[in-house]
Amino acid sequence: MQSNTNPPILITSGEPAGIGPELCALLAETSQARRLNRPFIILGDADLLVKRAANAGIEPEWQRVDSLDPAVCTLLKDPGYYLFHHPLNVTCTTGQPDPANASYVLKLLDTACDACLAGTAAAMVTAPVQKSAISPHWPGFAGHTEYLAHHCKQSDVVMMLVGGQMKVALATTHIPLREVSQAITQESLTRTLQIMLKDLAIYWKLDKPKILVTGLNPHAGESGDLGTEEIDTISPVIQALQAQGHDVQGPYPADTLFQPKYLQNSDAVLAMFHDQGLPVLKHASFGQGVNVSLGLPIVRTSVDHGTALALAGTRDMDAGSLNEAIECAHHMDLCRRNMQ
Numbered sequence: 001m002q003s004n005t006n007p008p009i010l011i012t013s014g015e016p017a018g019i020g021p022e023l024c025a026l027l028a029e030t031s032q033a034r035r036l037n038r039p040f041i042i043l044g045d046a047d048l049l050v051k052r053a054a055n056a057g058i059e060p061e062w063q064r065v066d067s068l069d070p071a072v073c074t075l076l077k078d079p080g081y082y083l084f085h086h087p088l089n090v091t092c093t094t095g096q097p098d099p100a101n102a103s104y105v106l107k108l109l110d111t112a113c114d115a116c117l118a119g120t121a122a123a124m125v126t127a128p129v130q131k132s133a134i135s136p137h138w139p140g141f142a143g144h145t146e147y148l149a150h151h152c153k154q155s156d157v158v159m160m161l162v163g164g165q166m167k168v169a170l171a172t173t174h175i176p177l178r179e180v181s182q183a184i185t186q187e188s189l190t191r192t193l194q195i196m197l198k199d200l201a202i203y204w205k206l207d208k209p210k211i212l213v214t215g216l217n218p219h220a221g222e223s224g225d226l227g228t229e230e231i232d233t234i235s236p237v238i239q240a241l242q243a244q245g246h247d248v249q250g251p252y253p254a255d256t257l258f259q260p261k262y263l264q265n266s267d268a269v270l271a272m273f274h275d276q277g278l279p280v281l282k283h284a285s286f287g288q289g290v291n292v293s294l295g296l297p298i299v300r301t302s303v304d305h306g307t308a309l310a311l312a313g314t315r316d317m318d319a320g321s322l323n324e325a326i327e328c329a330h331h332m333d334l335c336r337r338n339m340q
């Protein structure tokens with residue numbers, strides 16, 4: 001029987017010792033699924049999720065689903081919250097991540113990503129993971145963004161955060177500061193901007209997005225006195241894209257770019273590194289921001305925060321970012337299917 005609901009969105013519950021389990025339970029207390037007319041399938045250890053919800057005094061309304069097979073998912077006719085059980089490797093102590101559960105956390109990501117790639121699910125939304133608990137099992141694990149690109153066999157991916165009327169993408173993601181300059185090449189920057197131009201058109205209906213690009217160095221290099229990356233790398237890429245008709249401007253000094261007179265006439269900012277762009281955005285919208293992976297063959301959004309270990313086991317966390325990440329994934333799915 002054909003369902004008249006939208007296809008399911010999968011939610012990975014993330015690090016079991018962090019706030020992901022409570023966030024998922026808080027979500028399942030809401031009517032968001034009914035409003036968006038969708039089933040949401042939460043992936044994680046069902047016993048853990050149920051116990052953690054009860055301990056925190058959260059009363060989720062969710063049902064179990066035994067399989068993510070297309071036949072099962074397409075028959076989920078009722079908008080609402082469903083739990084798909086995947087067992088922990090070892091017992092979890094709330095607030096204390098254990099690398100022994102790293103493969104459990106990654107299995108949730110693999111399962112969700114595969115279901116999206118297969119078209120069984122419309123999108124995946126990720127609760128936070130504890131990166132340091134995964135790297136002993138998966139050396140070099142830097143974050144969902146890089147891991148999902150690897151899983152999708154995609155060489156390029158762009159992290160963009162959306163919040164407080166801003167969209168801030170990053171030219172580099174989770175690498176040490178000392179490696180940033182070398183990681184930014186004309187090729188990588190061109191590819192990043194091309195991905196932004198393409199996905200801003202698909203998912204935000206911006207046919208000719210205006211993108212402002214920061215410099216890397218103080219004062220955008222001060223004409224070469226404070227660094228030459230702007231002259232050697234960033235400006236040539238901007239000029240080449242302008243010659244192709246794109247509205248890409250810069251490089252602008254990052255310290256003064258984030259003011260209304262620039263932002264209100266633009267669609268997105270490309271910052272050169274993680275802590276150049278994200279503190280500005282998080283100052284404006286922490287708890288309401290969304291992390292979007294651009295350039296993947298699937299829709300993936302996430303929260304703007306981490307595992308907040310000290311809050312795990314309580315219901316004192318703000319679920320606003322997860323709610324926004326879900327709205328954003330829903331919107332992106334509709335755009336991709338040309339329904340919005």
Ligand SMILES: NC(=O)C1=CN([C@@H]2O[C@H](COP(=O)(O)OP(=O)(O)OC[C@H]3O[C@@H](n4cnc5c(N)ncnc54)[C@H](O)[C@@H]3O)[C@@H](O)[C@H]2O)C=CC1
Pocket residue numbers: 019127128129130131132144302303304305306307308309310311316317318319
């Ligand atoms: N999407 C993801 O998987 C992300 C994972 N992380 C990981 O999370 C771990 C902890 O990172 P931190 O830098 O400590 O950042 P964090 O976001 O976990 O915590 C920073 C501060 O924000 C507060 N906070 C975070 N989320 C909150 C919420 N929903 N409601 C209320 N308060 C909240 C925390 O209590 C803490 O004071 C690290 O392993 C990091 O890599 C960090 C960011 C994103």
Ligand SMILES: NCC(=O)COP(=O)(O)O
Pocket residue numbers: 142143144145146278291302
């Ligand atoms: N600061 C963003 C962050 O660390 C989340 O990264 P990812 O896990 O979504 O790649």
